[in-house]
Structure formats: structure tokens, C-alpha cells
Amino acid sequence: MAGRKRSFWIRRIVRTLVTAFGVSLVAFLILHLTPGDPAKIMLGPYASEAAYEAIRERYHLNEPLPLQYLYWISGVFRGDLGDSIRYNRPVLELIKDRIGPTLALMGSALFISITLGIFLGIVAAIKRNTPIDYFATFQAVFWLSIPPFWLGILFLYIFGLQLRWVPIGGMVGFTSLIFPALTIGLRDEAWFARPMRAEMLEVLNQDYIKAVKAKGLKYSSVIVKHALRNALIPMITMIALRLPWVIGGSVVVEVVFSWGGLGSFLVSSVLARDYPVVQAILLLIAMLVVVANLVADLLYSVIDPRIRKES
Amino acid sequence: MAKILEIRDLKLSFETEEGTVEALDGVYLDVEEGHFHGLIGETGCGKSITGLTVIGLLDNNARIERGEVLFRGKDLLKFTERQFQREIRGKEVAMVFQDPASSLDPVFSIKDQMLEAVRLNKKEEKQSNERIVKELLNKVKLPDVESLLEKYPHQLSGGMKQRVMIAMMLGRNPSMLIADEPTTALDVSIQAQFLRVLMDLKNTTNLTVLYITHNLAVLTEICDEVSVMYAGRIVETASIGDVFNNPSHPYTRKLVNSILRADSTLDSLEEIPGSVPRLINPPPGCRFHPRCEEAVDECSRVIPPVKEIGTNHLVACLRR
Numbered sequence: 039m040a041g042r043k044r045s046f047w048i049r050r051i052v053r054t055l056v057t058a059f060g061v062s063l064v065a066f067l068i069l070h071l072t073p074g075d076p077a078k079i080m081l082g083p084y085a086s087e088a089a090y091e092a093i094r095e096r097y098h099l100n101e102p103l104p105l106q107y108l109y110w111i112s113g114v115f116r117g118d119l120g121d122s123i124r125y126n127r128p129v130l131e132l133i134k135d136r137i138g139p140t141l142a143l144m145g146s147a148l149f150i151s152i153t154l155g156i157f158l159g160i161v162a163a164i165k166r167n168t169p170i171d172y173f174a175t176f177q178a179v180f181w182l183s184i185p186p187f188w189l190g191i192l193f194l195y196i197f198g199l200q201l202r203w204v205p206i207g208g209m210v211g212f213t214s215l216i217f218p219a220l221t222i223g224l225r226d227e228a229w230f231a232r233p234m235r236a237e238m239l240e241v242l243n244q245d246y247i248k249a250v251k252a253k254g255l256k257y258s259s260v261i262v263k264h265a266l267r268n269a270l271i272p273m274i275t276m277i278a279l280r281l282p283w284v285i286g287g288s289v290v291v292e293v294v295f296s297w298g299g300l301g302s303f304l305v306s307s308v309l310a311r312d313y314p315v316v317q318a319i320l321l322l323i324a325m326l327v328v329v330a331n332l333v334a335d336l337l338y339s340v341i342d343p344r345i346r347k348e349s
Numbered sequence: 350m351a352k353i354l355e356i357r358d359l360k361l362s363f364e365t366e367e368g369t370v371e372a373l374d375g376v377y378l379d380v381e382e383g384h385f386h387g388l389i390g391e392t393g394c395g396k397s398i399t400g401l402t403v404i405g406l407l408d409n410n411a412r413i414e415r416g417e418v419l420f421r422g423k424d425l426l427k428f429t430e431r432q433f434q435r436e437i438r439g440k441e442v443a444m445v446f447q448d449p450a451s452s453l454d455p456v457f458s459i460k461d462q463m464l465e466a467v468r469l470n471k472k473e474e475k476q477s478n479e480r481i482v483k484e485l486l487n488k489v490k491l492p493d494v495e496s497l498l499e500k501y502p503h504q505l506s507g508g509m510k511q512r513v514m515i516a517m518m519l520g521r522n523p524s525m526l527i528a529d530e531p532t533t534a535l536d537v538s539i540q541a542q543f544l545r546v547l548m549d550l551k552n553t554t555n556l557t558v559l560y561i562t563h564n565l566a567v568l569t570e571i572c573d574e575v576s577v578m579y580a581g582r583i584v585e586t587a588s589i590g591d592v593f594n595n596p597s598h599p600y601t602r603k604l605v606n607s608i609l610r611a612d613s614t615l616d617s618l619e620e621i622p623g624s625v626p627r628l629i630n631p632p633p634g635c636r637f638h639p640r641c642e643e644a645v646d647e648c649s650r651v652i653p654p655v656k657e658i659g660t661n662h663l664v665a666c667l668r669r
Contacts (some may be wrong), residue, residue: 245451248406249514253466254439254521257430264454271456343456343501 054332061324062114066107068320069313080123080313096121097314114321120314124307129318133300137322139209140299143218144288150223151230151284152277158227159234160266163242166235174235178228186221186287190294193217207296218295222287226280233276237269244268271342278334282327353382353525353557354403359416361398363408368629372398374581374636376416377655377663380574382524385551385558387568387589389604390578391625396561399578400527402426403559404442405433420525439469443518447530449510453502459513460498466520485516489546508539512546519550525557532567544570565608569593574661577601580626580636583655587662597664599641635667643668 069076076099077090094100097120098109113119119129162174181189197217198206204213241247242265250264251257285301292301300319307315339345356378363370373395380386388396401407402418405428418425420441428437446452454462463482486494489512502510511531518526528547532540548571550556560572568575569589576586577600585598596602606619623640626632632639638648645668653665 245446245448246454249444249446249452249517250454250465251406251434252404252438252444253517254434254437254469255465256434264457267456268454341456343458344503 050332050335054328057328058325061328062111062321063107065317065321065324066110068317070103076313080311082311093123110317119318122307122312122315124310124312124315129314132303132315133318133322136298136300136303138299139297140288140292140301142215143222143292143297143299144284146215146219147222147226147284147288148277150219151226151280154223155227155230156234156270156273158231160238160261160269162231162235163238164261166239171235174231178231181224181228184225186225187290187294189224190218190221190291193221194295207294209298214295214297218288218291218297221291221294222284225287226284229280229283230273230276234269234273237272238265241265241268267341271338274334274337274341278330281330285323285326351382352379353421354378354380354559355417355419356399356403357417357419359399359402359418360414361402361407361416362412362414364410364412365629370628371631372411372581372628373402374631375652376578376581376583378576378583378586380525380557380559382557383555384573385547385560385571387572387575388559388561388578389563389565389568389575391563393625393628394578395581395628396563396578397529400444400529400559400561403525404438404444404527405430406438406444439466439518439521439523441523442525442527443521443523444527444529445511445514445518445531448534449507449514449531450534452514453510455502457501458498459500459502459505463498463513463517463520466517470521481520482516485520486513488519488550489513489516490542490549491516506539508535508542511535511543515546519556524555525559527559527561529561530563531560533562533564540567547571565592565604577604580631581628582636582665583663584637584666585662585664587659587664591659591662595659595662597658597662597669598637598666599643599668600637635665 069079072079075090076097077093078085080093081089098106101109110120117130119133121127122129122132125132158174158178162171165171184192194206194217197203204217208214247260247265250260255263288299289301289304291297292299293305296302300322304316304319307319356376359373359376360371361373363372376395376399378386378388378399388399390396398407398411402413403420403425405425413426416426420437425433425437453459457465460479460482463485464478467478467481467485482498483494486497491497491509491512497505497509497513502513505513514531515526532543535543544567547558547560551558551571558571560568562568565575572589574586574588575592576583577592577598578584579600585592585596585601587595587597592601593605596605600621603619603621607621621640626636626639632649634647634649634651635641635644635653638644641648647667651667653667655663655665656669658664658669
């Protein structure tokens with residue numbers, strides 16, 4: 039059994055590595071998928087011939103494509119992600135400066151969406167077909183129907199401009215984190231609350247819930263210990279699959295709130311055709327998603343004994 | 350002998366999208382303490398509903414219209430959810446369900462689930478609790494208890510799971526166990542093993558069992574009395590001997606004659622014409638009259654009262 043278990047993990051990790059390779063290839067090829075000379079794309083049409091040649095030299099653009107990839111990827115492993123064309127500084131340094139705010143934003147957004155979504159899902163299931171349940175449905179549809187950039191602007195207008203409770207954009211302490219996090223978090227909360235309700239209803243209908251009640255267990259223990267634990271198992275996948283949207287959302291929301299993180303940096307770098315930066319951020323985001331999926335699988339096997347013992 | 354459970358004129362309905370289902374309509378049922386009482390009937394006749402009423406686990410759309418469910422003299426219909434949880438479930442009345450595959454929580458080990466029940470008894474000490482769990486599992490004749498404790502439900506066979514369920518429910522030392530078709534999902538050979546465990550409990554404890562089934566043959570092995578249920582009413586209650594040797598209600602007769610015996614041929618087997626009526630618009634009068642060969646005009650108008658036709662032999666039929 040242990041052997042089978044190990045081989046499962048070896049296969050799972052190999053699959054992750056293959057995905058990671060594919061992802062790095064896409065990030066690398068971005069520059070080359072755009073028609074025209076990469077050097078001209080990066081520097082624009084008005085640079086000197088010497089500058090173009092320097093760029094070609096710096097990024098080995100005169101070499102065959104596979105070799106260029108090897109240069110690039112070995113650089114990635116050495117922590118050399120190239121230099122930003124805009125800032126003329128190593129990309130890694132620029133990313134280091136901005137990754138903190140982005141992780142803070144994404145972390146708070148995920149925290150809001152997971153806790154609120156799961157809580158509302160449970161409450162809606164327990165109080166099904168009551169006003170509480172209808173309210174949970176209503177608010178979910180409400181948040182899902184509003185595009186994040188519009189919600190962000192609305193928040194800024196009401197709470198920043200009119201009520202002046204929070205700064206209008208930028209990163210000035212904790213208060214400026216609240217609304218960007220809510221903008222992403224509320225939408226994803228809606229995304230989690232519906233399936234959580236469905237999972238809870240399904241679990242609450244199971245015989246084992248009746249059986250633990252028949253033992254004489256308190257209702258709160260029945261819900262928290264037995265129903266919740268079973269209903270959460272499929273939610274792990276839901277959350278892991280949702281991560282790319284959280285990241286995508288944070289890109290838009292960072293721009294709206296002038297949040298100095300990787301998202302807004304990515305947008306400005308795309309506009310400035312700062313390809314080394316774009317490549318690096320894409321690679322980072324993609325790796326984050328790949329790793330999150332691996333972690334979700336790991337968590338699965340911790341929570342669900344059926345997977346732990348058999349697969 | 351004291352009666353542990355007395356159900357009086359219980360009427361209960363369910364609100365569904367298709368209409369009101371009159372699931373139970375005037376159920377009378379007495380269960381003697383320490384006896385094994387069988388409750389038999391076709392699928393959908395209200396057997397499980399009766400059991401779930403006693404333990405207070407009916408679905409939210411159930412509406413009790415009238416009647417009494419007296420457990421040791423106390424009317425359970427007046428109990429709140431909290432009273433059921435604190436005073437009845439597990440402690441006084443436990444229940445085993447039909448499908449052992451889904452009756453145990455898949456994410457907890459057998460040990461955790463057993464301990465959860467035993468801990469509710471307020472006996473402290475972890476070690477003594479574990480000892481109690483092991484004794485319980487031995488009691489239901491489960492082999493290799495030590496390794497069983499660490500296992501999860503999916504690693505057990507159906508028969509083992511059902512015995513774990515019994516052990517778990519006995520963990521709180523209830524006076525009464527409701528067994529809702531506990532062997533229906535098991536292979537015949539495993540059924541016998543399971544019934545032996547119950548027989549053993551019958552001989553060694555004072556446990557009362559309400560055994561719900563649609564299989565009359567199973568009841569002959571273990572039950573003292575049998576109540577026959579048809580479309581939400583009890584039509585006959587008698588000792589197991591009387592049910593077989595002296596069945597009175599036409600439905601009971603049909604039921605007894607439809608049992609396969611070693612010497613029966615297909616021709617000698619009786620079948621009951623028609624099917625169980627839908628309980629959204631049940632037949633008026635005696636609910637069995639559309640399928641009854643002895644029915645007279647009156648049967649479609651008058652609800653037959655319960656009559657005592659012998660010692661502890663009750664029947665609800667106008668023709669008796």
C-alpha cells in the first residue's frame with residue numbers, strides 16, 4: 039500500500055513538473071509570439087541600432103530559439119530574470135519590492151471569500167428556504183453580477199470620496215487594504231457560498247448525519263464536526279481552481295485602487311512593453327497556480343481517509 | 350410486563366410539492382419492554398416514519414396531526430429537539446439504518462466514532478472509554494478489534510459496518526433499539542451472522558428492539574410479536590406464532606402465503622394483486638379494500654376499528 043501511495047505521489051509530482059515546464063515555455067514565448075523583431079518590440083521603433091544590438095546580445099536573440107529558452111530558464115534558476123528595460127534594474131529586485139502588497143491583497147481577499155462564503159453556505163443550508171437562505175442567494179447573485187473594476191470605483195467613490203473613511207487609492211496603512219480586498223473577496227465569496235450550500239445540503243441528507251444524531255450528539259457538533267468536515271472536502275478543489283480568478287481580479291483591482299503590487303506593475307509593464315518583467319510575472323503567477331493545485335491535492339489526502347489509504 | 354412504548358392514534362402527514370402525503374393515519378403500537386417487536390409492511394407503508402417519530406428525527410416537512418407516542422409514559426410528541434437530544438437519542442432510544450455503507454461518517458476512524466458515542470455517557474477517563482469500545486466490538490462478535498479501531502468505514506464490509514453501528518448505538522446503553530431494515534442491504538449469509546448478534550443480545554440483555562423489515566422470514570427468527578402495517582395503519586398485531594398459524598387480517602394472510610418455503614412451488618405462492626396505494630389520495634375506509642378479496646361495500650366507507658380477537662391479538666378488519 040505504501041508503494042502504491044508513493045507511486046501516486048511520484049506521478050502527481052511529475053505531472054506538476056510537466057505543467058511547470060509548459061507554463062515556462064508559454065511565458066518565454068510571449069516575446070516571440072508577437073510579430074516582428076523582439077528587440078524592436080522591446081525598445082520601440084526609435085532606438086539606435088547599437089541599442090537594438092545590445093538588447094539582442096543581452097537576451098541572446100541572435101541564437102536559435104531552443105538555446106534562447108535554455109539561457110532564459112537557466113537564468114530563472116539562478117535568480118536572474120533579466121533586467122527591466124524601463125527601470126534598467128534586475129527584474130527580481132522590482133518583483134521583490136511589489137510582491138508583498140500583492141500577497142497581502144490576495145491573502146485578505148481569499149480570507150474574506152473563504153470564511154464568508156463557507157459561513158453563508160452553511161447558514162443557507164441549515165436555514166434552507168427561509169429568508170436567511172434567500173438573502174444568501176440574493177447577495178451572491180448581487181456580487182457576482184457586478185464587474186470588479188466597477189465595484190472598486192463605486193467603493194472608492196462612496197467610502198473614499200464622499201464619506202472619506204478610507205484613502206482614495208494608494209497604500210496608506212491598513213485602511214487602504216479594506217476595499218480592494220472586499221472588491222475581490224465579495225465576488226469570490228459569492229462563488230464559494232453556492233456550492234458550499236449545495237454540499238452541506240447533500241451531506242445533511244446522508245444517513246451518517248442521521249446516525250450521529252441518533253447517538254445523541256448535540257446539533258452544533260453534528261454540523262461542525264461531521265457535516266462541515268465532509269462538505270469541505272470538495273470545496274478544496276473549488277478554492278484551488280478559483281485562485282487564477284483571484285489573481286486576475288487582483289490585477290484589475292490593483293489598477294483601480296492604485297495598489298502598488300505585482301498586478302498593477304504587470305499592467306504598466308505590458309503597456310511599456312517591458313517584456314522581461316512581463317515574462318517574469320507571468321511565470322510567477324502561473325507557478326503559484328500550479329503549486330496551489332498540488333497543495334490542494336495534498337490537503338485532500340490529509341482530510342479524506344478514502345484517498346489517504348487507497349490511492 | 351411493562352410497556353416501554355405505546356403509540357396511540359398517531360396521524361402524521363408530509364407536505365410535498367405533489368400534495369399532502371398522509372403517511373400515518375391512526376397508528377396504534379404497543380411494545381413490551383425487553384421484547385423484540387417486528388414491524389412489517391411493504392415499502393412506503395410508513396414503517397420507517399414510525400421509527401423516526403420515536404427518535405425525533407423526522408424531516409422538517411413532517412406534520413404531526415394527532416396522537417400520542419408514549420415512551421415510559423412520557424409523550425415524545427411534546428418533546429423539543431433539545432429534549433430529544435438530551436433525554437432520548439442514544440441514551441434511551443438508538444437507531445440502526447438500512448444502508449450500512451452510508452451510516453458511518455467516512456472521514457472518521459471507527460475508534461473516533463465509537464468513542465464519540467461512549468463519551469456522551471459522561472464517564473471520564475480515556476482509558477476506560479477505550480476499554481468500553483473494545484468490549485462493545487467484542488460483543489457484536491467483530492474479529493481483530495485492535496486493528497479494526499484504526500480503520501475507516503470504507504475499509505469494512507457491509508456486514509462489519511452494520512455490526513459496528515449496533516456496537517456504537519449500544520455504546521450509550523439505550524433501553525430500546527430501532528433497527529430499520531438492518532439486513533436488507535446485506536448478503537443472505539451475512540444476514541444470518543447479523544441476526545445471531547441480535548439473538549445474543551436478546552438472550553443476554555434486557556434490550557427492547559423494534560425491528561422494521563419487509564421480510565417476514567427474518568422476523569420469525571428473532572421476534573416475540575409482530576405488527577403488520579399497511580398504507581399508514583397497523584392492520585394486525587399478534588405473537589409471532591399467531592401471525593403464522595392464525596393470521597387474521599386478509600393482508601397478513603396474503604403476506605404469510607407469499608413467503609417462499611422449501612416445499613413451495615411457484616403456483617402455490619400467492620401474490621397480492623395490485624400495489625401499495627399512493628398516500629396522497631389514499632382509498633377511503635379500509636385502505637386495503639381495493640386489493641382485498643373479502644371486501645364488502647362497507648369496507649370502502651368505514652375505517653375499521655382495532656379489535657382484540659385473542660390474547661394480545663389485535664386486528665383492524667370489519668370482517669372479523
